[in-house]
Structure formats: structure tokens, C-alpha cells
Amino acid sequence: MEPCDPWSPEDTLDARDLARAQARSAHALGRLDGRLASLPALEERLFCADLVRRTLLGALTQAGYLDAPQRFDAWFAGLARGPERVPEAPSSPLAIVRALLAEMARHPWEPLALTAQTLQRCARFVGDAMTLSPEEQAREVYATSRALDRARALVEALPMDADGPLPFAALAALCTAATHDPAFAPMEAGVRTFDTGETWVALAGLRPITPLWALDVAVSAHLARRKSLARALPMPGLFTTERLLMAHAADRQRLQLALALNVVATAHLAALDTAHARAALLTQRLAGLRRNSRAGAAWILLAGFAPLGLDQLMDAIGVSRRGTYALSAALTEAGLAERQSGQGKVQLVATERAKAKETPGPVFSGALGTAVEEFDDAMADLDRLLARPGNQGATGR
Known part of the structure; x- marks a missing residue:
């Protein structure tokens, strides 16, 4: 049993422990x-x-x-x-x-x-x-x-x-x-006081x-x-x-x-x-999409923060309702997200099923990649058409 030192406070700390902790920090x-x-x-x-x-x-x-x-x-x-x-x-x-x-x-x-x-x-x-x-x-x-x-x-x-x-x-x-x-x-x-009746x-x-x-x-x-x-x-x-x-x-x-x-x-x-x-995985898995595709921006929020509903995607990255469907299809095809339904809402949930080094190349089929690109072009043309001053009355606004 170690002798008791009456002059030593209970909170005495070895200076070496403090130095080691601060060095690691x-x-x-x-x-x-x-x-x-x-x-x-x-x-x-x-x-x-x-x-x-x-x-x-x-x-x-x-x-x-x-x-x-x-x-x-x-x-x-x-x-x-x-x-x-x-x-x-x-x-x-x-x-x-x-x-x-x-x-x-x-x-x-x-x-x-x-x-x-x-x-x-x-x-x-x-x-x-x-x-x-x-x-x-x-x-x-x-x-x-x-x-x-x-x-x-x-x-x-x-x-x-x-x-x-x-x-x-x-x-x-x-x-x-x-x-x-x-x-x-x-x-x-x-x-806190409580009355038990007695x-x-x-x-x-x-x-x-x-x-x-x-x-x-x-x-x-x-x-x-x-x-x-x-x-x-x-x-x-x-x-x-x-x-x-x-x-x-x-x-x-x-x-x-x-x-x-x-x-x-x-x-x-x-x-x-x-x-x-995640950056390496995202770069490789979405290599088949256009450079201006917003699928990457969506997946950053899905993987880093939380699952998103389709209405949240519209506000988060500025896509139309139809654009969320194309974006959802692109991420699902790439194996980066999956759709989940609950309480009447559809959510996209990030998945990371494949590591970047295990995937030799983009997984997009030629048909889907072309379809997504054509859809993006059509939506861009529509946005430009609606943005013209002369068409404001036709939109009802």
C-alpha cells in the first residue's frame, strides 16, 4: 500500500500525461x-x-x-x-x-x-x-x-x-x-415535489x-x-x-x-x-453524364447530409418536377441512390454499393445516357422558351 502524502491534493496530475495529450491533439x-x-x-x-x-x-x-x-x-x-x-x-x-x-x-x-x-x-x-x-x-x-x-x-x-x-x-x-x-x-x-395523497x-x-x-x-x-x-x-x-x-x-x-x-x-x-x-466514387460513377448534370450536386447532399424527397430536390438544386425523375433515374442506374416510398412521399437515399477502384468504368448504358442527355436538352430549351418576355401571358402568371 502506498504511503499517504497529506500535502498532495487528490487532483494531482502527472505533467507527462498532460504533455502527451496535448502533443497528440x-x-x-x-x-x-x-x-x-x-x-x-x-x-x-x-x-x-x-x-x-x-x-x-x-x-x-x-x-x-x-x-x-x-x-x-x-x-x-x-x-x-x-x-x-x-x-x-x-x-x-x-x-x-x-x-x-x-x-x-x-x-x-x-x-x-x-x-x-x-x-x-x-x-x-x-x-x-x-x-x-x-x-x-x-x-x-x-x-x-x-x-x-x-x-x-x-x-x-x-x-x-x-x-x-x-x-x-x-x-x-x-x-x-x-x-x-x-x-x-x-x-x-x-x-421537484410531489403529493402522494399522504x-x-x-x-x-x-x-x-x-x-x-x-x-x-x-x-x-x-x-x-x-x-x-x-x-x-x-x-x-x-x-x-x-x-x-x-x-x-x-x-x-x-x-x-x-x-x-x-x-x-x-x-x-x-x-x-x-x-x-466519395469524391472518387462520384467522379467515376457519373462519368457518363453531361458536365452540367445536377446529379452530382444532388448526391452530395444525399450522401453527406440526409435523404431528400423529390420536392426537396427541386428547391435544393433548382430542377423541375420532371427533372427530378431524370435525376433519380440517373443516380439509380449508377448505383448511387435508391428510391424509397413512405407516407405518400418518394425519397432518394444515397447508396455506396461499389467502391471506385472496383468499378472499371461508367455503368451507364448507351440508351440511358442518350435519353438523359436528350431530356436535359429538351428541358433547357423549354426553360429558355418560358423565360422569354413575350411568353409570360401564356404561362398564366
Whole structure:
């Protein structure tokens, strides 16, 4: 049995453990920075679609909606209601999603901004079971926008001269600032009382949830400003209530932040690997289509974000109703998507049945490729005809 040292606090941490964790995190950040600096355009778009999804799901999970990953696809398509609301959640899932999409739609990285704008157009999110009054909706919008504003203010106040491009000191400082900020400070659990008919019973409630997802998004600007990353990427899951509560043990807090940053950076790297494989597959499988075909743009959203209904495709990539049928046929023939019907709606679901290296060439038959091309030409001629000023009266508009 080891002798007890009365002068040694319980939270003593071996400095070597902290150094190793920070070294791994710095290595992951360096790899991520290098990949982002030389990312091809197609991989950018695939990565951004996946990044928006992971950011939204990370925020919803942090806000207490643990069933969000299972419900998200049907909710986005307007086929089912969203995650079940919990009393401890700071805002509704719809308010959080709308606030984050609006935030990313203004992002300085153009591919991410365009992806968020596209998803804003084609989203069909179903509202909560209980319809909120206009006053309640205004309060929720204010709460989510205020959380993002407060997070930006805390990030902008961080020092720039500590650790050079390494963000560890800044992350610890941001945790300390959030712990003392009314918008993010951990709150004490309340007490719930129940009348059993014979006596009153008091039970400890759950701790109210603060919108730490706003810090995950806002910290990206600081990482880009201090040259830790080439792009201001959101860092889903970096800040948690448990890490804020470790303010009394600074070294352990730094260790947990370094470990969390390594996990988030590694998740981004894995997403980049997936985007690279998908780009190769998409390039090869759609090689038989025309260059201006929108099938590739549709599949980027299908594979990176979520399944889409035909009406969503019309808003997402600007095709007509008939154009969605040709697009659906092209993706299905290429083995990149399949049609699924449910609740009276047809959805396209991305599939990746064949790896690029296993496919020797385009799988389009000559007949289908010619038919798709002729259909595209006919639709383009029709669009030009309808766009003439003299034909506006014939359309009934």
C-alpha cells in the first residue's frame, strides 16, 4: 500500500500525461490544417455537407435531445416530428437548428455557407407537437441568437499571445469565462415535489442545460484567427458541463480539453477521408453524364447530409418536377441512390454499393445516357422558351 502524502491534493496530475495529450491533439490539428489547406472542390462540398449534419446533431445532443440522431432524417424530410422535448432543454430543437443554419449560412468559408443556404431552402422540419405562440417563438429565437452572440463575445475576448498557434491556454481561458457567464454557467439542479395523497415527497431534479453548443461553433473563429486551422470549423462536442465544472482542478481540465480536441479533430479527419472516397466514387460513377448534370450536386447532399424527397430536390438544386425523375433515374442506374416510398412521399437515399477502384468504368448504358442527355436538352430549351418576355401571358402568371 502506498504511503499517504497529506500535502498532495487528490487532483494531482502527472505533467507527462498532460504533455502527451496535448502533443497528440496538436498533431491531429496539424494534420487537419494541412488537409484543409489543399482540399479539392468536390471534396470540399462533400465534407461541408457532412460537417453541417454533424454540427446540428452535436448541438441537439448537447442540448438534451438524445434521440436526435435516430429522428433527424425523417424530421428533415417532413415525414415525422423532431426529437422529444425535455424540460431541461434551453430551446426547442427547431430553434437550435434554424439558428445554426443561419449562422453557418454567413460563414466566411464559401462552400460551407452555400451548403447551409441550400439546406435552408429544402428543409421540411416538422414543428413540435405543441404549437408555440408567436411570443414563445420570439423568445426562443432571442435565446438562441443571444447564446451565439454571447459565445462570440467570449471568444473575441480571448488572448492571442499564449502558446502561439496552439489553442490549449485559450480553451482553458474560454472554459473559465463560460463558467462565470450567466448564459453558460452550470446551474444547480432544482427540487421537484410531489403529493402522494399522504405526504409530500421531494426529489432532486436534473440540472438545467445551458447552450454550450454555441461555444463549439464560436470557438472556430479563434482557431482560424490564431492559425491553428486553415478554416474556421465548428468543433462539435468540445465543451461540456463536466469540463466547465472542473475549474477547481485546472490541470485536469486542460487534460480533458486536450483529449476532447483530439477526438473532434480526428472526427474531422475521418470525415475528410470519407469525402475523398466519395469524391472518387462520384467522379467515376457519373462519368457518363453531361458536365452540367445536377446529379452530382444532388448526391452530395444525399450522401453527406440526409435523404431528400423529390420536392426537396427541386428547391435544393433548382430542377423541375420532371427533372427530378431524370435525376433519380440517373443516380439509380449508377448505383448511387435508391428510391424509397413512405407516407405518400418518394425519397432518394444515397447508396455506396461499389467502391471506385472496383468499378472499371461508367455503368451507364448507351440508351440511358442518350435519353438523359436528350431530356436535359429538351428541358433547357423549354426553360429558355418560358423565360422569354413575350411568353409570360401564356404561362398564366
